[in-house]
Amino acid sequence: MSQSDPKPHIKPTLAFLQRLPKTDLHVHLDGSLRLETIIELAAEQGVELPATTPEGLAKAMHMGEICNDLNDYLKAFDITLAVLQDEKALYRVAYELAQDAARENVRLMEVRYAPILHTRKGLPMTRIVEAVINGLADARRDHGIVCNVIICGIRHIAPEQSVRLAELAVAYKNKGVVGFDLAGAEYDYPAKKFSSAFALVRKNNVNSTCHAGEAYGPESIHQAIHVCGAHRIGHGTRLREDGELLNYINDHRIPLEVCLTSNVQTRAVDDFKNHPLKFYFDFGIRVTINTDNRLITDTTVTTELERAVATFDLDIWQVRQLILNGFKSAFLPFHERQSLLRRISEELDQLIDDELRAQGHALETPTRTLTDGSKRMKTLPSIALVNG
Numbered sequence: 001m002s003q004s005d006p007k008p009h010i011k012p013t014l015a016f017l018q019r020l021p022k023t024d025l026h027v028h029l030d031g032s033l034r035l036e037t038i039i040e041l042a043a044e045q046g047v048e049l050p051a052t053t054p055e056g057l058a059k060a061m062h063m064g065e066i067c068n069d070l071n072d073y074l075k076a077f078d079i080t081l082a083v084l085q086d087e088k089a090l091y092r093v094a095y096e097l098a099q100d101a102a103r104e105n106v107r108l109m110e111v112r113y114a115p116i117l118h119t120r121k122g123l124p125m126t127r128i129v130e131a132v133i134n135g136l137a138d139a140r141r142d143h144g145i146v147c148n149v150i151i152c153g154i155r156h157i158a159p160e161q162s163v164r165l166a167e168l169a170v171a172y173k174n175k176g177v178v179g180f181d182l183a184g185a186e187y188d189y190p191a192k193k194f195s196s197a198f199a200l201v202r203k204n205n206v207n208s209t210c211h212a213g214e215a216y217g218p219e220s221i222h223q224a225i226h227v228c229g230a231h232r233i234g235h236g237t238r239l240r241e242d243g244e245l246l247n248y249i250n251d252h253r254i255p256l257e258v259c260l261t262s263n264v265q266t267r268a269v270d271d272f273k274n275h276p277l278k279f280y281f282d283f284g285i286r287v288t289i290n291t292d293n294r295l296i297t298d299t300t301v302t303t304e305l306e307r308a309v310a311t312f313d314l315d316i317w318q319v320r321q322l323i324l325n326g327f328k329s330a331f332l333p334f335h336e337r338q339s340l341l342r343r344i345s346e347e348l349d350q351l352i353d354d355e356l357r358a359q360g361h362a363l364e365t366p367t368r369t370l371t372d373g374s375k376r377m378k379t380l381p382s383i384a385l386v387n388g
Contacts, residue, residue: 023326031293064298094135155189
């Protein structure tokens with residue numbers, strides 16, 4: 001198979017998707033607990049829950065169910081946040097989240113949350129940040145998953161508080177925190193009101209992302225990029241409504257953190273087949289696959305990939321590119337990201353070779369040029385690791 005030859009349409013199996021190395025760049029700590037953990041923490045802390053069985057609690061949180069809108073979806077966080085007000089609980093849920101992700105072969109995860117939402121009992125935000133960082137660090141030691149933190153500002157809380165959260169992101173830069181985000185109810189809370197927080201992190205060379213284009217139109221995305229200077233966009237579902245902005249994001253390789261199932265659950269789109277993921281992918285946008293909230297949305301990265309494959313008839317080559325997009329878009333230093341991409345690319349090539357053999361396809365071995373200029377024989381045509 002030469003680089004110019006069309007590749008056969010080979011659909012990936014579930015087993016193949018399970019074996020893939022993965023990223024999860026958009027996952028909320030307070031939306032990704034285990035049901036059993038919530039029940040246990042509530043019993044320890046004397047917190048009253050709407051149900052005391054996993055099944056009943058799942059129903060009360062509309063776990064995996066279609067909600068009326070984003071605001072309705074966010075009500076489930078009232079339950080999870082009730083048990084996340086001390087260091088022990090924060091450490092535990094951070095560790096368990098990374099442990100669960102590692103079990104499905106997520107290699108790199110960026111966990112986001114707003115420390116200010118965990119201060120109801122007077123816990124200082126510095127100790128909140130450190131509890132989560134320590135939980136993730138211990139999970140990395142035990143399970144080998146790279147876990148970093150993105151600190152979130154919150155749209156419905158006064159912008160001055162988001163500046164305080166931005167200061168935390170700056171203070172813990174290179175100590176486990178890799179970025180700043182703006183999350184929460186998008187409608188009526190434009191990103192431009194939080195420009196001071198983004199200016200602070202930008203001045204201090206901290207990466208940023210921003211929820212935008214999920215529950216509001218492309219003007220929200222425009223503000224996130226041109227007013228706040230975001231390096232990535234959380235969701236970006238409504239980007240397709242503005243062709244010029246779409247081209248700008250494509251030209252500047254600004255990644256979209258796509259959360260397919262969550263977008264259906266919050267009615268950002270009416271069903272999977274009408275989600276713009278495939279349009280963005282075909283257009284060249286750097287789209288990544290993420291869970292958003294593993295508990296509330298009842299999903300995993302593998303499940304998200306499986307649904308994308310089933311909905312849009314993706315083949316193994318397209319899935320390979322989606323996986324690489326995730327690693328390309330991570331908030332990592334350039335040379336560290338390059339080294340990781342080389343290793344992941346080689347691993348993906350081997351997994352695809354194995355999948356082709358398992359499905360009875362003949363293999364060819366054209367020469368592939370690596371990013372360091374060396375050459376080796378490889379099954380797949382070359383795919384740019386950085387600029388694509």
